[in-house]
Amino acid sequence: MTTTDPREAVTRAHREEWARVVASLSRRFGDLDIAEDAAAEAFATAVERWPTDGVPANPGAWLTTTAGNRAIDRIRRERKREHKHWEAQVLSDPPGSGAPAGAIDDDRLRLIFTCCHPALSMEARVALTLRLVGGLTMAEIARAFLVREDAMTRRLTRAKTKIKQARIPYRVPDAEDLPARVTSVLAVLFLVFNEGYLASGPDTGPIRLDLTAEAIRLTRLTRGLLPTDGEVAGLLALMLLTEARRPARISAAGDLLMLDEQDRTAWDVALIAEGHALVRERLVTGLAPGRYQLLAAINAVHTSARTMGETDWSQIVALYDQLVRIDTSPVVALNRAIAIAEVAGPDVALALVDRLENPLVGYQPYQATRADLLRRLGRGREADTAYGLALDLAASPAEAAALTRRRRLGRPPGA
Structure with a gap:
């Protein structure tokens, strides 16, 4: 046991281990409800026991074992008189067993592809992934969708029920199935990254490094699945170029700093170089860029300028002109207006x-x-x-x- 403060340890473990525990249980038991509930019970047990017993040397392993035991207890209660053969098989499987791994052996990526099955609505795919993979609370997800928390709870319950009833497999789909899911996979990865880059929870800091790092890691894995997909490359470039500015986003006093306030010498040059290389890689194809590729290109222009005054705002406006033709969101129009302010003046904007x-x-x-x-x-x-x-x-x-x-x-x- 370590001497870490128990409350801080539980909070940190929730940030770092929630998705891993849920994903591991989902693969083992094939039931998202059981996985989520058992994970929640394990964290509740940690809140009770760690102050007395001490923080385990390996909190993730402790939580996974505890959650697994809670899941087994629930299965025994619910299936005491039924499905004996299925129960015996599940209870005898070691942790980490279950559905085939697929092209990439990563529990959390498989969980994302499960949540992003085309049988679910796009809203349900995004919300379910934010909950199970991003670890966002119901209140945070409801706020993102502008609905009441109880309404969002019902939607997620229906989505998990549909996954169970449709027997949607817990795996990365075959190559021919990827295109039907990749759009929503990219959407949820982008939202997870954004929640980390500007955390909305009142009890978190302004940046959640666990979420930004996890979103980047999973996007890299998705690029391994689809190495020629322009939008996957575009999203990875966008994340890297955004993440590169993170060291300059927080002042010494802990305040958020806007782009025009940041010390650009603090930007991560290695991430910028990698992001620029991905943007150039897509440019030489000559193919029409998608949403994430255009957003990455805009960020490439920003990160190419040594000062705010050297920014090529005309090029940024031109890129937004392309973006508004394929994404009619008023948020895109708002960001275009911000760029126009630098070219035509704040009155026009x-x-x-x-x-x-x-x-x-x-x-x-x-x-x-x-x-x-x-x-x-x-x-x-x-x-x-x-x-x-x-x-x-x-x-x-x-x-x-x-x-x-x-x-x-x-x-x-x-x-």
Whole structure:
């Protein structure tokens, strides 16, 4: 046993081990409900026992064993008089046994492909993966989908039931089945990465390194499955170029720093070089780029500039012009307007942003962008009001601190 503080150890173990424990149980027992419930019980047991018994030297192994025992107990209770042959087989299997491994022997990647089966709706695929692989709470997932927590709980229960009833196998699908799932796999990997890069939970720091690292690792594995897929390469490049800026995103005081506030000498040059190489690799194919490839190219332009003033904003606008033709999301239109502000001025950009009010009025980056544009135009009182709206929508203390800092820059004298 180690002397680590038990509460901190449980919190850290949940961040680092949740997906591994759920994935291992899913492969062993072939039931997502059993896997998730048993994992939750194991963590609850850790909360009770680690303060008394001490933190295990290997918390992940302790949690996996405990969760496995809880799962066996549940199976014995529920199947006491039925399916004796199935029960005997499952209970005698050693940990890590179960469905065929498929092309890549990685429990968590197989779990993602299981959650992203085309029999499920896209929303269910994304939400289920965020819960089981990303370890997000029901409240965090519900917030991402703008629904009540109880409604999201019901949706995930239905999705897991469908997986069980349809006997969807727990494995990486065969090569011919990959195209039907890869779009949703990339979508959930991107969301897991984004949740890590700007964590929304009130009890987490502004960045969750466990999520960003795991998203990158799983995207690398997916690229191994589909080495010629442009969007897989694009997403990996996008993650690497975004992750490269992470060391400069947090100030010494723990505040989030915007792009124009960051010390670019702190950016990770190795990750930038790898991301740029992936972007160039896709460019030489001459094929029309997809969403992730265009986002990666935009980030390549940002990370090519030594200073904010050297950024080739015209090229970024041109890339956004391509992106809006294939992705009509108002969020993309908002980001395009931010780039246009650097080329045509904040007044032109503000006119574009104001047109997006209906779909984005409750979206924090919309209010923050509008506030920044008003500040740059010298409309201090309007900017102050807009910053207030953005603060009301802030998902984390770090986000709120960054908005408060920028709000002070635009306040009129005496305000």
